[in-house]
Amino acid sequence: xxxxxxxxxxxxxxxxxxxxxxxxxxxxxxxxxxxxxxxxxxxxxxxxxxxxxxxxxxxxxxxxxxxxxxxxxxxxxxxxxxxxxxxxxxxxxxxxxxxxxxxxxxxxxxxxxxxxxxxxxxxxxxxxxxxxxxxxxxxxxxxxxxxxxxxxxxxxxxxxxxxxxxxxxxxxxxxxxxxxxxxxxxxxxxxxxxxxxxxxxxxxxxxxxxxxxxxxxxxxxxxxxxxxxxxxxxxxxxxxxxxxxxxxxxxxxxxxxxxxxxxxxxxxxxxxxxxxxxxxxxxxxxxxxxxxxxxxxxxxxxxxxxxxxxxxxxxxxxxxxxxxxxxxxxxxxxxxxxxxxxxxxxxxxxxxxxxxxxxxxxxxxxxxxxxxxxxxxxxxxxxxxxxxxxxxxxxxxxxxxxxxxxxxxxxxxxxxxxxxxxxxxxxxxxxxxxxxxxxxxxxxxxxxxxxxxxxxxxxxxxxxxxxx
Amino acid sequence: xxxxxxxxxxxxxxxxxxxxxxxxxxxxxxxxxxxxxxxxxxxxxxxxxxxxxxxxxxxxxxxxxxxxxxxxxxxxxxxxxxxxxxxxxxxxxxxxxxxxxxxxxxxxxxxxxxxxxxxxxxxxxxxxxxxxxxxxxxxxxxxxxxxxxxxxxxxxxxxxxxxxxxxxxxxxxxxxxxxxxxxxxxxxxxxxxxxxxxxxxxxxxxxxxxxxxx
Numbered sequence: 001x002x003x004x005x006x007x008x009x010x011x012x013x014x015x016x017x018x019x020x021x022x023x024x025x026x027x028x029x030x031x032x033x034x035x036x037x038x039x040x041x042x043x044x045x046x047x048x049x050x051x052x053x054x055x056x057x058x059x060x061x062x063x064x065x066x067x068x069x070x071x072x073x074x075x076x077x078x079x080x081x082x083x084x085x086x087x088x089x090x091x092x093x094x095x096x097x098x099x100x101x102x103x104x105x106x107x108x109x110x111x112x113x114x115x116x117x118x119x120x121x122x123x124x125x126x127x128x129x130x131x132x133x134x135x136x137x138x139x140x141x142x143x144x145x146x147x148x149x150x151x152x153x154x155x156x157x158x159x160x161x162x163x164x165x166x167x168x169x170x171x172x173x174x175x176x177x178x179x180x181x182x183x184x185x186x187x188x189x190x191x192x193x194x195x196x197x198x199x200x201x202x203x204x205x206x207x208x209x210x211x212x213x214x215x216x217x218x219x220x221x222x223x224x225x226x227x228x229x230x231x232x233x234x235x236x237x238x239x240x241x242x243x244x245x246x247x248x249x250x251x252x253x254x255x256x257x258x259x260x261x262x263x264x265x266x267x268x269x270x271x272x273x274x275x276x277x278x279x280x281x282x283x284x285x286x287x288x289x290x291x292x293x294x295x296x297x298x299x300x301x302x303x304x305x306x307x308x309x310x311x312x313x314x315x316x317x318x319x320x321x322x323x324x325x326x327x328x329x330x331x332x333x334x335x336x337x338x339x340x341x342x343x344x345x346x347x348x349x350x351x352x353x354x355x356x357x358x359x360x361x362x363x364x365x366x367x368x369x370x371x372x373x374x375x376x377x378x379x380x381x382x383x384x385x386x387x388x389x390x391x392x393x394x395x396x397x398x399x400x401x402x403x404x405x406x407x408x409x410x411x412x413x414x415x416x417x418x419x420x421x422x423x424x425x426x427x428x429x430x431x432x433x434x435x436x437x438x439x440x441x442x443x444x445x446x447x448x449x450x451x452x453x454x455x456x457x458x459x460x461x462x463x464x465x466x467x468x
Numbered sequence: 469x470x471x472x473x474x475x476x477x478x479x480x481x482x483x484x485x486x487x488x489x490x491x492x493x494x495x496x497x498x499x500x501x502x503x504x505x506x507x508x509x510x511x512x513x514x515x516x517x518x519x520x521x522x523x524x525x526x527x528x529x530x531x532x533x534x535x536x537x538x539x540x541x542x543x544x545x546x547x548x549x550x551x552x553x554x555x556x557x558x559x560x561x562x563x564x565x566x567x568x569x570x571x572x573x574x575x576x577x578x579x580x581x582x583x584x585x586x587x588x589x590x591x592x593x594x595x596x597x598x599x600x601x602x603x604x605x606x607x608x609x610x611x612x613x614x615x616x617x618x619x620x621x622x623x624x625x626x627x628x629x630x631x632x633x634x635x636x637x638x639x640x641x642x643x644x645x646x647x648x649x650x651x652x653x654x655x656x657x658x659x660x661x662x663x664x665x666x667x668x669x670x671x672x673x674x675x676x677x678x679x680x681x682x
Contacts, residue, residue, distance in 0.1 A: 141532075144487060144623060149532040209532075211482060217538050219482070366602060367621045372491025399491075402498050 001045060001106040008039035009046075009106055012099035028088035032095030043091070046098040046108060047129035052079065054113030054129050055292055056122065058157060059137030059179070061337045062285045063089065063116035065277070066137055068313040069289035071114050076306035077298055082110035089116045091124055112296075119153045123160040130165035135292045137284065139178040140228055141209050141373070142334035143365030150209055154178050161186055171292045173284060174245040175230045177210040177220060183243065192291035193245035194283060196252050200224025200231060205339055205375060215239040226280050227343075228336040247291035247300070252283045257317070257328060257349040257432075264290055264300055271300050275307045277317060279344035281337075315442045320454045323424035327433040331442050332356075333364065335373035341436060342375070346382050351434040353427040354383055355419055357390035357441035364438040368392045376403035385426035386410045389419040390441045416448045473505045477520055477554070479528040479547070480539045481511035484566055488621075489529030492562065496525070514542045517550035523559045526551060530565025540583050543570055548586050555588070568654070569593045569626060578625065589657045590631030596648070599625040604643030606653045609635050617641070630655055 001009075012035030019030055035042045047054060057067045071081050084097035094115045102108050117125050119139075126134070136157060139150055161170050161182055170186050173179045174193035183189040201224055204211065208228050212219055213235035225231030234241035247266050254260045255278075262273040264287060275286050290303045312318050318329045330345060332338040345351035360368050379386070380403055388397045393412045400410055413419040423433045437445055449455045478493055497507045512518065520526070531539065555561065561571070569575050572591035575583045580595075604622045618638060627647040630636060636646065637654030645653035 141487070151532060212538065367487060367623060369488030369491060369621055372488050372494065402491075402494050404498070 004039045005042055005045050006106055008035040008037075008042045009099055009102055010104065011035055011038050012042075012096065013102075013104065016096070016100050028084070029090070029092045029096055031099050032088075032092035032097075035099050036092065036095055043095045043098060044128045046102055047113060049108045050082070050111060050113045052112040052296070053132035054115060055133040055135065055296065056125060056129075056131040057114075057116045057135040057137065057292075058119050058122050059135075059173075060119070060140040060142045060153075060334065061340075062137040062281060062288070064313045065282060065316050066135060066285040066289050066292075067114050067116040068316075069275075069285055069307065069310060070135075070292055072310050073289060073293045073298055073303045073306045074112060074114070074296075077302060079112050080110045081112050081114050082108070083114040084116060089118045089121070091117075091121050091128070094125060094129075120156050122157055123163070126160040126164045126168075131168065132165075133169045133171060133292055133295050134161060134164065135171040135288055136173060136179045136182060137288055138173050138176045138228070138230060138336075139210070140334055140336040141370070142337075144367065144370075150178070154182065158182055169295045171288060171295055173230070173288060174243045175226065175232065175284075177214070177229065177233055177240070177242070180243055181214045181240065190247065190291050190295050191243045191245045192247045192284075192287045193242070193249075194226055194252065194280075194287065195245065195248045195250050197224070199226060199252060199280060201226070204229060205336070208336075213237070213240050226284075227340050230284070247287060247294060249283055249287045252280065254278055254280070254283075254348050257344070260286075262286060264304070266291075266294055266300050269300065271304045273304045273307060276310055277312060278348045279317070279340060281340045281344075282317075315437075315446065318455075320449055322420050322433055322435075322449070322454065325424045325427045325431075325433050327423075327435055329435045329437070329442065329446070331439065332436045333438050335370050338371075338374040338436070339378075342378055345434045345436075346378060349432065349434060351432070352382055352384040353423065353431055353433050354379070354385070355387040355389065355423040355433060355435045355437075356396060357388075357419070357435075357437035357445065358392045358396040359390045359438050359441040359444075360392050361440040363440050368395050371396060371399045374399075376400055376405070380404055383409055385423075387419050387423045387426070388412045389414070389416070390438065416445055420445070420448060474500045474507045475522055475524045476507060476509045477523045477526045478509055478511050479526060479567065480513065480531070480543075482513055483539045484529045484531035484536065486530040486532065486565060489527075489564065492527055492529065492564065496527070512547075514539065515546060517547045520550045520554040520559070521557050523554045523557075526554060526559055526561045526563075528561065528563040528567025528570070530567060536566045540570070540575075543586060544584060548588075551586065551588065561588075565624070569628060572628070575626070589655060590634055591628055591655060591657075593626040593628045596625050596627040598648075599623070600644035600648055602643060604645065604653065605641040606638035606643075606645070607641055608638040609656055611637075611656055 012031035015034045016031040057063050071083050074081050082101040084093045169188040171190045172183050174191035205228055210229045216237055216239045218235050218237050220233040221236050223232040232242055249262045249264050251263045257278045259276045263270055264273055290300055293303050294300055315329050315331045320327050330341040332341045360366050388410055397412050413422050427433050500507045563571050570585050571589045572585045573587050574585050574592050576594045578595045601623045604620050606618050608616050622643055629647055634655050634657050636652035637656050640651045640653050
């Protein structure tokens with residue numbers, strides 16, 4: 001390590017200390033900025049000491065959880081991982097993770113890197129760290145004001161995959177047509193998917209995007225979808241069809257908000273899994289993580305053993321206590337993600353008390369019209385009380401009015417502290433508060449809860465055990 | 469009440485349904501229903517158009533570029549006559565984003581390809597250098613709307629220019645608008661020989677909140 005890299009490392013590490021000392025956040029991004037300013041090649045240099053290389057996870061939804069699942073599997077194997085676990089998923093966040101983990105002398109006490117990365121930043125990250133495995137979870141409309149169109153996002157990923165390092169393995173969701181199409185012409189692809197017919201739904205939801213064949217433009221025939229446009233599909237003209245998954249969940253049984261049981265097959269063996277996560281979308285995160293682990297040499301039976309005591313990533317089905325009431329935090333940041341967390345909360349959590357918070361900062365997307373694509377209608381018959389909050393609470397309140405939720409079951413509350421208090425007061429004994437915030441709303445709500453001692457700061461990673 | 473009273477055709481419901489378009493349909497539908505007016509929403513896809521002559525309102529939203537290209541030729545080939553006939557019968561057209569641009573004379577893509585539109589309204593769209601993204605506020609033209617301001621979100625790089633005889637939907641108070649040059653946004657238009665405009669205020673009272681609630 002040359003003097004410049006070392007200087008960059010020190011500058012980054014000092015920034016991190018200062019940032020935490022001043023309570024300006026977790027130092028999850030800024031140290032990366034500072035280090036890269038001193039030495040733009042610092043990430044490449046540090047990544048060279050990862051003797052087992054790096055795995056990168058991208059896609060619209062599920063990046064954080066898939067990366068966390070994979071990390072859990074690898075650590076159970078005794079591999080030492082370095083990860084940008086706090087959702088700081090731009091190149092600066094990855095750099096910060098490496099800088100924070102490196103010793104002052106430039107050593108790295110880790111042998112495998114595990115990074116979730118924003119789709120648009122993927123090509124650059126791939127160029128800098130040459131990962132051995134790239135996982136793509138799914139592609140949905142998300143923050144169109146920020147990312148541009150879905151096709152543009154897919155093009156970023158395609159570029160990274162085709163111009164990526166030699167020998168790279170792509171782990172792709174077979175059930176998302178746009179993601180599956182990325183595998184065209186790639187030498188090493190592992191497809192993962194779900195094969196439980198009993199869970200297929202007949203209709204596409206409003207958050208569905210990939211409805212047309214990428215080759216001929218014909219409308220896909222969907223035999224059924226698990227959510228959004230993710231399911232079993234084929235082009236009626238035979239130009240494109242769902243690839244047969246190499247790693248597949250042959251059955252998924254979700255048991256409340258507590259856990260799911262899956263049977264996962266890799267073609268040679270089928271293994272039972274029990275994972276403390278709920279929601280069908282999380283079944284995808286599990287099967288993708290298992291497929292990625294297998295691609296780097298972890299047998300699926302070892303993954304099954306490891307995932308029994310998995311702890312959810314921050315804000316993703318994270319449990320806490322709000323003013324004496326049990327609560328679950330479910331990040332919801334785009335139509336499909338929102339539809340699925342709502343469905344999970346209602347179907348598996350028997351949810352009736354909600355706190356929904358809509359912000360429109362840069363990280364949330366400035367355009368809030370996406371809330372019209374969310375199927376809030378599913379709240380109509382189940383919601384007894386909804387606290388509506390966030391910078392754009394009034395927009396959300398109008399949307400809920402059009403979902404025909406009675407006005408006397410909703411209240412708009414401006415500040416977080418009061419919003420949490422009201423949600424708690426309105427929740428009957430024995431019931432759970434379901435908190436559904438957009439990204440920056442979640443950070444702010446978490447900050448309030450952390451101050452109250454209900455949660456640990458996000459840079460410390462794991463939530464406290466607040467299970468009711 | 470056996471016959472629906474408000475018949476809405478949702479043009480290219482599968483191909484053009486970007487953020488907020490579903491909100492427009494939903495808002496039109498609910499506001500009518502809450503007033504005791506039954507609503508029939510018909511999705512119109514690609515291929516030969518069904519008869520639209522009994523339609524009261526045509527809604528046409530926006531799409532992502534790829535999906536929008538799929539409908540461009542289809543619109544000119546299959547929908548022009550049906551839409552014109554509906555307008556002749558008194559139908560109102562509420563068009564946003566790509567649908568709005570397709571109603572014009574032509575549309576030039578970012579790659580410089582000139583695509584003919586339906587030429588129902590004297591406007592055209594050319595690519596701009598900058599993408600205009602952000603909240604927009606307009607003061608509506610004298611259309612009898614209350615309140616007179618509309619608030620929404622714009623996200624477009626195309627610059628749309630209106631013909632000299634057309635009046636805009638409103639004047640931009642904050643944001644870029646049609647071309648970011650003339651402070652106009654949208655168009656409140658009817659072909660000169662058509663009665664549609666006269667009907668706009670009554671329908672607009674239903675549609676405005678739908679276009680941009682709050």
